Amino acid sequence: MKTLVRSREFWLAVIIAVMIVATNFRSPGFASPGNLASIFNDTAILLILALGQMTVILTRSIDLSMASNLALTGMIVALINAAYPAIPVPALMVLAAFCGVVLGAFNGALVWLLGIPAIVVTLGTLTIYRGLIFLIAGGQWVNADAMSSSFVQLTRTDLLGLPLLSWYAIVVAAGFFLLMTRTSVGRSIYAIGVNPTASIYAGIDVGRTKFVAFCLSGMLSGFCGYLWVSRYVIGSVEVAKGYELTIVAACVIGGISIAGGVGTVVGAVLGALFLGVINSALPVINISPFWQMAISGAAIILAVVLNARGEKRGGRVILRQAESAS
């Protein structure tokens, strides 16, 4: 109980709850289950992407190419769907994840085999992947009428009261929770973030673990490529432009340390939800959506300041907690 109250995930959850309740005073019905579900559904893609970014940041790297990867795989599956509507959509979803892994593996290979800093590699692939969209699509858009109905419906169909999109996010989050806390891959990812030198002595291949982290973030980006195109029914060069930094923002707000090794799946999920709740609350309380950017910026700065204080006071505790979680 004491550790729960002291954890930053707990306080972030409290802040989110307070925001929801406060908005509900202004506009009754905001906290209704139906509206909360729709906020969750709106945040689902950001949530999945934040989990991918988290795995990379934990290894002391960063993946700035996620949004471009998303847009490129989204365009690929949209074009395939438009050309061959007979191909079943679940196969396209697998293909999207596979394309994402390939693009992520390219990042990871450069980081692993050549030792180029991740920020440089992904800065490069950020522009390359987005440029490739233009090349493969010839500057065209893929519109709603070109997509098959099942392609569009597989994120919208209701299952037990929630759209499938929300279920994908829940399944991915649950899967990542198990991956990060119950498997040796997850342990290695934390280990090389906390202390790369000690990890080598413990027999962990630091480079290969980073490679795996990039493949994971690539896989989720690719999968979200399908989700994004299906949800917003548009495939174009402009899809998710500039979104890479929103993903990093969700992670930072969720308490994932940019220095690596510190952060949890719950934190990433809450960080994404925090941004999602703000985005839906602003129009409700009659604040122009143009305020959104400044507010999320202020939230990031505040989160970093608070995280740094937390780390100074209780760095040891956090590490022990992470260890005992395995």
Added chain:
Amino acid sequence: MTDTTHEARHIPDRIDTPLRAAIFSWPVLLLVVAIALFVLNSFASPYFLSPWSLSDATFNFTEKAIIALAMALLIISGEIDLSVASIIALASTMMGLALQLGVGTPGLVAIGIVTGLFCGVFNGFLVTRLGLPSIVVTIGTMSFFRGISFIVLGDQAFKGYPASFDFFGQGYVWWVVSFEFVLFLVCAVIYYVLLHRTNFGRHVFVIGNNPMAARFSGVRVERVKFFLFCLTGLMSGIAAVLLTSRLASTRPSIALGWELEVVTMVVLGGVSILGGSGSIQGVVLAAFIMGLVTFGLGLLNVPGIVMSIFIGTLLIFVIALPIVFRMLRERRS
């Protein structure tokens, strides 16, 4: 990325450069690439070699290059500023607000530059006083600064800048030589002297190589870094004046995505993203290379988005190439 435990590097007082090392140095390599691009471009398009089109080409990169000069020092010191493009947006918005209040051209310029400086102070305070990682802080201020522009402007734009204000972004000092270009060259010389010929510049390198050793040697690490953030803010403010004058309008989406182009320019110029090494000559040449590539491909009707593939590939390629060579050499011996 935030790995501070670099291997110890040898920093001699005076670097003896044997001819071979000088020929294979990064700036020389960049110079060769730049000349090759220049020659290729003049063959590829008959319009390239006209003085006016070359002058137009400089407008594509001078504003970014002016920021890149300060960013180079910041990255050498081991920090980064991703908020530069948002500083441009905020500074431009403040100029637009002042314009509504009837401020004249000198006042507008002053407000643009001071806003930039103030943003730099804000970043520097958060990073050096509160000890926060600069990459996250500046991702935050990147949203924050541009967010303020969005609050002020929404989907509107400021227009109607006075005619005398046009000079900074559109004026020519002599024949085809634009004011922007001259300003860039002057700044480049100043930054060259600052980084390579002063104690301050030496401190920047020392901090980037080993902040701990720098502190024990009596270098005021935090103060130097704070000053570098202020400089980067100041240069972004100057770039804001130039860009606002060139476009003669302010929208909140002004200079969107420039931060990554500026960082690309700096890294392409041979500055190590981990800090500790780099040169102004390299950054200036990288600016010319990026300008030549975008302009040359533009003359050939290659769309901007395809050029970005080229720039991205160039970035990875120039960094990977020396590493691959070194690996091959090590394998052989």
